[in-house]
Every structure is written in C-alpha cells, then in structure tokens.
Amino acid sequence: MSEFLRSDVMIAFAVMTAVTVASRLGGFWLMGYVNVTPRVRRMLDALPGSIIVAAALPVAVNGGPIVIFALVAAMTVSIIRRNDFLAVATGMLVAALARALGIAG
Structure with a gap:
C-alpha cells in the first residue's frame, strides 16, 4: 500500500478538511450577527493585507536579501497595478530568477 494512501493519513486529511x-x-454564520458599519467594513477590507503581512514578515526576516527583494517587487506591483495575483506572481518570479542566476541569498 502506498504511504500516501494509508488509512491514518486519509483520516487526517478528512479531519483537516472538515475543520477547515x-x-x-x-465565520459566515457568525458574520450574519454582525452589523457591518463603515468601521467594520474598513476592518474587513484591511484583513487580506494584514494576513499577507503576517505570513510574509517571518519569511522576509529569515529569508535574506533575495526574499526581501522579491517582497519589495511584489509590493511595488501591488501598489501600482492593484492586482494581488499579479503581485504574488511577480514576487515568485523575482525570487526564482534570482536563485536561477545564482545570486546568493
């Protein structure tokens, strides 16, 4: 039997999926009880950026110059184009090119 098809692994995947x-x-159910005032709307609008910063900051601190450069490129594209997908793709491309060119990081 394949290691990925073990029953304990499949049960773990099923439980993680159910919890997610x-x-x-x-969250959708609870938001039905929240009055969406302008202040709450601003907080909800800022939430995706806050999550990205919370995920990217530890990587930037521990990742070295290539990662910082890739994050700066992604932030620049995000500010100029206002497109999160394009910003993430740009950051990944910059990091991949830098590593492919052998730039130490």
Whole structure:
C-alpha cells in the first residue's frame, strides 16, 4: 500500500478538511450577527493585507536579501497595478530568477 494512501493519513486529511470547512462556514454564520458599519467594513477590507503581512514578515526576516527583494517587487506591483495575483506572481518570479542566476541569498 502506498504511504500516501494509508488509512491514518486519509483520516487526517478528512479531519483537516472538515475543520477547515467548519471554520469557514462558522465565520459566515457568525458574520450574519454582525452589523457591518463603515468601521467594520474598513476592518474587513484591511484583513487580506494584514494576513499577507503576517505570513510574509517571518519569511522576509529569515529569508535574506533575495526574499526581501522579491517582497519589495511584489509590493511595488501591488501598489501600482492593484492586482494581488499579479503581485504574488511577480514576487515568485523575482525570487526564482534570482536563485536561477545564482545570486546568493
């Protein structure tokens, strides 16, 4: 039997999927009880950027100059183009090119 098809691994995947779906559905359900004032709307609008910063900051601190350069490139594209997908793709491309060119980081 393949190591990835072991029953304990499949059960772990199923439980993680169920918890993810439950937390997302629970969030939608709870937001039904929240009055969306202009202040709450501003907070919700800022949330995706806050999550990206929270995920990227430890990587930037520990990743060295290539990672910092890639993050700066992604932020620049995000500010200029206002397109998160394009910004992430740019950051990945810059990091991949720098590593492919052998730039030490």
